[in-house]
Amino acid sequence: MSSVNGKTKVFAVLGNPIEHSLxxxxxxxxxxxxxxxxxxxxxxVEKDKLKDAIRGLKALGIQGGNVTIPFKEKxxxxxxxxxxxxxxxxxxNTFYWEEGRLWGDNTDGAGFLVALRRANFDFAPxxxxxxxxxxxxxxxxxxxxxxxxxxxxxxVNRNREKAxxxxxLLEKLGSIVSLRxxxxxxxxxxxxENKLVVNTTPLGMFPQEEEGPPVEExxxxxGQLVVDLIYKPQETLFLQKAKAHGCQTLNGxxxxxxxxxxxxxxxxxxxxxxDIMAQELKRWV
Ligand code: NAP
Numbered sequence: 001m002s003s004v005n006g007k008t009k010v011f012a013v014l015g016n017p018i019e020h021s022l023x024x025x026x027x028x029x030x031x032x033x034x035x036x037x038x039x040x041x042x043x044x045v046e047k048d049k050l051k052d053a054i055r056g057l058k059a060l061g062i063q064g065g066n067v068t069i070p071f072k073e074k075x076x077x078x079x080x081x082x083x084x085x086x087x088x089x090x091x092x093n094t095f096y097w098e099e100g101r102l103w104g105d106n107t108d109g110a111g112f113l114v115a116l117r118r119a120n121f122d123f124a125p126x127x128x129x130x131x132x133x134x135x136x137x138x139x140x141x142x143x144x145x146x147x148x149x150x151x152x153x154x155x156v157n158r159n160r161e162k163a164x165x166x167x168x169l170l171e172k173l174g175s176i177v178s179l180r181x182x183x184x185x186x187x188x189x190x191x192x193e194n195k196l197v198v199n200t201t202p203l204g205m206f207p208q209e210e211e212g213p214p215v216e217e218x219x220x221x222x223g224q225l226v227v228d229l230i231y232k233p234q235e236t237l238f239l240q241k242a243k244a245h246g247c248q249t250l251n252g253x254x255x256x257x258x259x260x261x262x263x264x265x266x267x268x269x270x271x272x273x274x275d276i277m278a279q280e281l282k283r284w285v
Contacts, residue, residue, distance in 0.1 A: 009038040010061070011267060014053055014075075015068035018042045022284050023066055026260050029280035033273040038063070045071065054078040054102075064096040064267025072136055079104040088143045088169065091136045093259065096267035105266055108137060109144025111259025112229075118258075119250050121196065121225055128152035130190050132213050133200035134162040137229050141198055142166055146173040153177045154190045183214060191219040197242070199228045204236035212237035220245040231256055231285055257281055 013023045019042070027040035045053040050071055067075050072091040076082065079092065080101040086092045092104035116123075129150055131138050134157035142153060153175050157163035160179070167177040180186035191197065197220070204212035215238065220226065226242035231252035239249045257278050264272040 003037060004039055005037070007037055009036075009063045011038060011040040011063050012043045012057065012065040013040070013068060014043050014045045014050070014057075014065070014071055016044050016047055016070060018044045018068070021068065022256070022281060023260065025284050026257075026277050026280050027264060029276050030264055030273050033276045034270060036268070036270070038268070040065065050074055051078060058102065064094075066094055066263055067092055076104060078102075085109060085140075085143065085147075088173075089136070089139045091139065094263040094266050105263075106140055107259040107262035107266065108140035108255070109142075109147075110262055111257075112141050112255045113144050113148055114258035114262075115250060115254035116196075116225075116227075118254060119225060119248065123148050123150065125149045125151045127196060128154070128194045129196045129198065130154045130156065130194035131166075131198055131200060132156050134159070134166040135200065138198075138200040139166055139169065141200060141229075142170050143173065146170050146175045151175055152194075154180055154194055156180045156182055156187055156190055158182045187215065188219050191215065192221050195224060197224055197226045199226075199230070199236075199238050202230065204228070204233075204238050205230045206232040209233055209237065212241075215241065217241040217245050220247050222246045224248070225250065228252060229255060234285065253281065253285060 013021055021042045024040050024042050031038045072093055075092050081103045083105040086104045086106040089106045092106055094105040094107050096103050127150055129145055131142055134155055153170055155163045155166055163179050167179055170177050180190045199213055220242045224247045226247045227250045228236045228239050229252040230236050234251050243249050260277060261272040261274045
């Protein structure tokens, strides 16, 4: 970054709030490692100014980048093309240029699969998955797992309509889905029936670490892989309970890293220095 000059290419993440984003440190470390004359900046966009922001980035020649809360869905109407994953998930976290067209992609689900593979998860179609939550992250994870061949899902969400929406989507992809209630026996039963359990809700995230999903330690089953997409704190109350019951656990850091590696390769066209990006993330989390 010491060589920012008239030829420097600019990449950006759009969001609001954005000050907490780890994307600039992760991607600028990657540019530096590869000796690329590029810079990645975090841009705070006012909530009603997304359209102007996209016109601005086109006019200014921003080369690509990412989008985060609250624009992951709203950006879709301002893009020229969507990848299959982004269209199915209904949300975009990555934008890039191809032949003069502005594309939207979603690397959250594919990143999650990379994280699972690194945790040696067996993708046999007979494996069944419990999703806690039915928001954007759940849609990304669910679609990725369904496209990877997983057939059986249980969804537990506070808002029933949203759970039904995700169930419909997964059923269209050939999955069998059961819905359980967020509280009590429904949730308890769902735990014993599934080999992979994924918390996609923000419950337990900094600074509300004490507010995990309403689950008891004894509900977890040995042999389960339990994932929390939260990475701050690195071990949520939810993961602590799973670990205490002998489950294998995985936090959200590896998904964050893997979706970042995939996004970098999308918008830069270069192979990402994945190890450097992981090291940089760990320094900042
Ligand atoms: P979202 O679209 O707003 O969805 C949030 C989900 O959590 C919804 O299902 C919502 O249920 C549920 N929820 C929220 N507050 C709740 C509460 N008090 N009680 C019960 N359920 C509650 O958010 P998102 O984009 O999916 O993100 C969710 C989490 O995933 C965040 O913590 C985010 O940081 C994390 N994430 C991590 C990565 C990564 O790379 N590690 C990537 C993406 C997201 P209702 O439908 O009932 O409102």
